[in-house]
Amino acid sequence: MIPEPRLLVTVGEPAGIGPDVCLQLARHALPSGVLLIGDLRCLRSRALTLGLALRLELWQEGDPWPAPLDGVLHVLDVPLARPCRPGHLDAANAPAVLATLDKAMHLLRAGVADALVTAPVHKSIINDAGIPFTGHTEYLAEACGCPEVVMLLVGRGLRVALATTHVPLSQVAAAITLEGLEGTLRTLHRVLREDFALLAPRILVAGLNPHAGEDGYLGREEREIIAPVIAALRAEGLGISGPWPADTLFTPRLLEDADAVLAMYHDQGLPVLKYHAFGEAVNVTLGLPIVRTSVDHGTALDVAGTGRAEGGSLLRALDVAAEIVRNRRAAGG
Ligand SMILES: NC(=O)C1=CN([C@@H]2O[C@H](COP(=O)(O)OP(=O)(O)OC[C@H]3O[C@@H](n4cnc5c(N)ncnc54)[C@H](O)[C@@H]3O)[C@@H](O)[C@H]2O)C=CC1
Numbered sequence: 001m002i003p004e005p006r007l008l009v010t011v012g013e014p015a016g017i018g019p020d021v022c023l024q025l026a027r028h029a030l031p032s033g034v035l036l037i038g039d040l041r042c043l044r045s046r047a048l049t050l051g052l053a054l055r056l057e058l059w060q061e062g063d064p065w066p067a068p069l070d071g072v073l074h075v076l077d078v079p080l081a082r083p084c085r086p087g088h089l090d091a092a093n094a095p096a097v098l099a100t101l102d103k104a105m106h107l108l109r110a111g112v113a114d115a116l117v118t119a120p121v122h123k124s125i126i127n128d129a130g131i132p133f134t135g136h137t138e139y140l141a142e143a144c145g146c147p148e149v150v151m152l153l154v155g156r157g158l159r160v161a162l163a164t165t166h167v168p169l170s171q172v173a174a175a176i177t178l179e180g181l182e183g184t185l186r187t188l189h190r191v192l193r194e195d196f197a198l199l200a201p202r203i204l205v206a207g208l209n210p211h212a213g214e215d216g217y218l219g220r221e222e223r224e225i226i227a228p229v230i231a232a233l234r235a236e237g238l239g240i241s242g243p244w245p246a247d248t249l250f251t252p253r254l255l256e257d258a259d260a261v262l263a264m265y266h267d268q269g270l271p272v273l274k275y276h277a278f279g280e281a282v283n284v285t286l287g288l289p290i291v292r293t294s295v296d297h298g299t300a301l302d303v304a305g306t307g308r309a310e311g312g313s314l315l316r317a318l319d320v321a322a323e324i325v326r327n328r329r330a331a332g333g
């Protein structure tokens with residue numbers, strides 16, 4: 001019998017809702033079992049705060065993969081520098097947050113687990129700790145030596161990928177290059193085929209400027225970069241079209257005939273996706289040698305420890321990670 005995918009879950013920023021939604025996993029029958037990576041003391045204390053009845057068991061490297069058991073979660077302990085209070089960020093704990101990602105990478109490389117699912121981190125507090133950091137996506141890309149990763153969010157049948165990720169708006173136009181955009185589209189097209197089992201993916205590419213540049217009168221990126229890249233890839237037979245004006249691209253008639261949209265920047269694509277599917281969408285990093293998915297939400301400091309955190313996106317992120325692992329196995333990967 002083929003074993004179920006083994007999933008690592010990093011707990012994320014301890015002051016946020018990462019611990020809350022991770023602890024909620026104990027309520028669900030998880031086929032493969034999961035291994036949490038985070039501070040065991042913080043998780044125990046959050047479970048008490050939330051009044052959750054569950055058992056948290058210490059797991060150590062060398063132990064067998066934890067069998068799924070109702071009401072039990074296994075934890076690889078990565079201690080925080082200081083005790084954590086829900087809703088209160090502490091820069092002293094930032095190195096431990098990143099250490100959970102490093103541990104996960106180590107376990108994946110050692111073949112102990114099949115995929116990584118991440119709960120949210122708080123990007124600014126990591127920077128406050130003096131560590132330059134823009135997101136998991138970029139951190140994992142660097143750890144894997146794969147600069148050409150792509151962020152894709154999927155939810156309720158909509159898939160939105162980004163040509164640029166965590167870049168200030170003032171730098172977006174300069175970050176869209178012929179070479180970079182071609183790499184992004186090739187990665188997106190390949191991964192839709194390989195990991196999402198779409199035989200001939202159809203991708204709609206958004207313009208950058210209003211009205212996709214209005215024939216060059218409202219910006220030239222469409223003419224000089226986006227359209228030439230699309231033309232070159234179409235000539236190879238890839239089902240890619242655009243540049244489409246972003247304001248009308250996300251309408252049902254156009255989306256009906258598409259498998260994914262490539263937006264040019266974070267806040268062009270993600271508000272639409274989150275309006276459509278917040279709470280049940282999943283963030284997938286394409287182009288890494290490892291499988292990594294994540295939740296659609298942030299640290300939600302205002303609801304941490306209150307019992308109001310909703311864990312639907314984490315459950316979906318586990319499902320999507322497991323599905324990708326199965327697809328890769330089926331393809332012999
Ligand atoms: N994958 C990751 O590590 C991500 C991290 N972030 C980080 O999170 C931090 C806060 O980001 P925000 O923009 O404030 O977004 P946010 O998603 O943390 O919060 C936005 C609003 O939605 C609510 N909310 C979010 N998720 C919820 C859930 N599961 N259940 C109930 N309510 C929920 C919050 O209470 C808040 O009112 C930032 O530092 C950001 O960088 C944001 C997105 C993803």
Ligand SMILES: NCC(=O)COP(=O)(O)O
Pocket residue numbers: 121134135136137138270283294
């Ligand atoms: N808005 C999505 C987001 O910020 C996720 O970033 P990452 O930490 O997954 O790179």
